[in-house]
Amino acid sequence: MSAEDTPRAPGEEVAFQAALLLGRLRALRVTSAAVPEAVLAAAAAAAAQTGRRVIRIVGAEDGTGVLVLGWDGETAPAAGLAVPSWRLGLPPVPTLVWAVCLRAAWPEPELAPFPGRVFKRAGILSLCSQLGADPDSVERALDRTLPDAHLIAADGLDLCLGPAVAALPPAVVEGLRRGHHVLPVLDEGACPSPPMRQRSALEVSGDVSQAPEASDHYVVRSAVATLETARKPLPRASLPVLADPAMRSLAERFLLPCGRHLLQTPDGNWITGSTDPVADALVEEEGGTLTDVERAVLALVLLHTVAIPRAQGRHRHSRWTGEPHTVTLTTLASNRKISKAAMSAALRRLRAAGMVAESTTGRYVPGPALDRLTEHRSGMLWEDLILVGRPDGHLAAAVRRRRGLASPLPRRDNSVGGPAETDRP
Numbered sequence: 195m196s197a198e199d200t201p202r203a204p205g206e207e208v209a210f211q212a213a214l215l216l217g218r219l220r221a222l223r224v225t226s227a228a229v230p231e232a233v234l235a236a237a238a239a240a241a242a243q244t245g246r247r248v249i250r251i252v253g254a255e256d257g258t259g260v261l262v263l264g265w266d267g268e269t270a271p272a273a274g275l276a277v278p279s280w281r282l283g284l285p286p287v288p289t290l291v292w293a294v295c296l297r298a299a300w301p302e303p304e305l306a307p308f309p310g311r312v313f314k315r316a317g318i319l320s321l322c323s324q325l326g327a328d329p330d331s332v333e334r335a336l337d338r339t340l341p342d343a344h345l346i347a348a349d350g351l352d353l354c355l356g357p358a359v360a361a362l363p364p365a366v367v368e369g370l371r372r373g374h375h376v377l378p379v380l381d382e383g384a385c386p387s388p389p390m391r392q393r394s395a396l397e398v399s400g401d402v403s404q405a406p407e408a409s410d411h412y413v414v415r416s417a418v419a420t421l422e423t424a425r426k427p428l429p430r431a432s433l434p435v436l437a438d439p440a441m442r443s444l445a446e447r448f449l450l451p452c453g454r455h456l457l458q459t460p461d462g463n464w465i466t467g468s469t470d471p472v473a474d475a476l477v478e479e480e481g482g483t484l485t486d487v488e489r490a491v492l493a494l495v496l497l498h499t500v501a502i503p504r505a506q507g508r509h510r511h512s513r514w515t516g517e518p519h520t521v522t523l524t525t526l527a528s529n530r531k532i533s534k535a536a537m538s539a540a541l542r543r544l545r546a547a548g549m550v551a552e553s554t555t556g557r558y559v560p561g562p563a564l565d566r567l568t569e570h571r572s573g574m575l576w577e578d579l580i581l582v583g584r585p586d587g588h589l590a591a592a593v594r595r596r597r598g599l600a601s602p603l604p605r606r607d608n609s610v611g612g613p614a615e616t617d618r619p
Contacts, residue, residue: 210471212236213453217472219248219263221482223344224357227252227259234261238400240451244422245269245415248398249361261398262344264361269415284343287327288335290378294318294325295346296370297377299355307367308360309393315351317380325378342546360395414444418466422454425548426562427463436464459565460513467566484549487532491540493582494526495550495558501579512572514564520557 202210211233218225227234227250238248245266252259284292295318299310315336322332336353340346344358362370417435421428435441436456446456453472457465468476477483484492496514498521503509509517523541527534541558544550548563567575577593584590594601 208232208236209240209451212240213451213469213472214475215261216241216248216263217453217468217476218479218481219261220468221476224260224262227261234398235400236451238398240400242266242400243415243448244418244452246452247361247363248400249357249395250398251357251360251393251395253393260357262357262361264358265363265419267364268412269419284339287331288339290325290327291318291322291332291335292340292345294321294378294380295340295353296355296359297374298380299353300374303371303374307362307370308355308395310355310359312352312354313380315348315353318353321378321380357395410441411444414441414448417441418445418448421456421464421466424465427459427465427565430462430464433464457566457568460511461516463565465565467568470568470570473568473571484544484547485540487536488540488544488549490529490532491526491537492544492549493579494529495521495544496560496575496579497583498525499559501583512576514560514567514572514575515562518553518559520553520559522556522558526558 208230211229215225215229215233215237234248241248241263245268247264247266249262249264250259251262295313296307298313298317300307301311318336319329319332323329336346336348341348341356344356346353347356413435417433420433430437436445442456449455449466450469453469454466455469457467459465499519500509500514500517503517503519509519511517523534523538526541527537532540541550544561545552547561549561551559551561553559564572564575580587580589580593591601593599
C-alpha cells in the first residue's frame with residue numbers, strides 16, 4: 195500500500211496533504227495552486243512555524259495561479275551567518291546575468307520588483323558580453339540556471355521575472371533596493387521593452403494564532419532556516435542550540451508538519467530531510483525525481499565510488515560520503531549505453547541537485563544530498579545497487595521477492611539507445 199493509499203482521519207489527511215504540498219514546493223519550487231483551501235491554509239500555517247511564507251501568484255490569463263515558497267522577514271537566512279559558503283546559491287556568471295535581468299525588469303526601485311517589466315533576451319546577452327561574461331555561459335544561465343531557479347521566465351525571446359522573485363523576503367528586497375543604483379543598465383534604445391504582463395502575488399494566510407513568538411522559538415526557527423538552506427550537513431559547533439534536547443524537540447515539532455525532520459549524521463553533524471511518507475508520495479507522483487539517464491549516471495557514480503571500493507575492503511562504513519574514492523567521466527563513459535554528452539549533462543544536473551560533487555576538477559564523488567536520506571531510504575539505495583551490480587545474484591533475487599519485482603530481462607550487448615533497466619537504481 196502506498197503512502198497516499200494509507201487510510202487517515204479527515205484531519206490527518208489534510209495535514210498530510212499540506213505537508214505533501216510543502217514538499218512539492220521544495221522539490222519543484224513552483225506548483226499549481228489548484229488545491230483545496232483547507233490544505234492550502236494548513237500548509238501556510240505549517241510553513242509559518244518554520245518562518246516561511248506560501249505565496250500565490252495569479253496572472254490575468256490564469257485564475258488559479260501557482261504557489262511558491264519564501265521566507266519571512268525575520269527568519270530569512272542572511273549572508274555572513276553560519277558558514278555561508280555552504281549555502282545554496284548561484285555561480286558567478288548566473289549571478290551577473292540575474293543582476294542584469296533584475297535591473298531590466300525593475301527600473302523603479304521604489305516599487306516592488308515583482309511582477310516587473312518584460313525585457314528582451316538579446317539585450318541581456320549583449321550587455322553581459324560587454325561586461326566580460328562568456329556568451330555560452332550567459333546562454334546557459336538564461337536557458338537553464340535562472341529558469342530552473344524560477345528567477346526568470348521566458349516566452350520566446352521575451353523574458354520576465356519568475357515567481358521566485360515574488361517570494362523574496364522583505365529584508366532581501368530592501369537590500370536589493372539599496373544596491374539598485376549599481377545594477378548594470380540595459381540600453382533601452384537598442385532593445386525596447388515589450389508591454390508588461392499583468393500578474394499579482396499575495397501571501398496565503400493560515401491559522402497563525404499559535405505562531406511562536408518566544409525567544410527560544412525564534413532561535414530554533416533560525417537554526418531550521420540554516421539547515422534547510424545548507425548544501426551539506428552542518429557541524430555541531432555551527433548550531434549549538436541543537437545540543438539542548440528541548441530545543442531539538444522544538445525543531446522537530448516545527449519541521450514535522452512541513453513533511454521534514456531533523457537528521458544527525460554518524461559523525462554528529464546536522465541536516466534536515468523529507469519524512470518517508472512525504473518522500474514516497476513525491477516519488478509516486480514523480481515530483482522532483484531524476485530522469486532515467488540521471489538515475490543511471492548516479493548509479494554508475496555510486497558503483498565506482500562506493501560499491502566497488504566496499505567490495506574490495508576500501509570502504510568500511512555505510513555512509514555514501516566521506517571517503518576519498520573518486521571516478522572520472524572517462525571511466526563513467528565506458529558504459530556505452532549512454533553518450534558522453536548525455537552523461538556530462540546529467541552530471542551537471544546531479545551536481546546542481548547535490549547528488550554528485552567534485553573532489554577535484556573532473557573527479558566525481560557522491561554528493562551531500564545523500565546525507566539527507568533516512569536510514570530506511572539509504573538501505574533501499576544499497577539494495578538498488580545490488581540490483582544494478584549483480585542482478586542475477588541471490589541477494590538481488592531476495593530483494594526482488596521482498597519488493598514484489600519481476601526477474602530482470604536477460605542482458606543484451608546493445609550500445610544503442612538509452613540506459614538498460616539494470617542501469618537504473
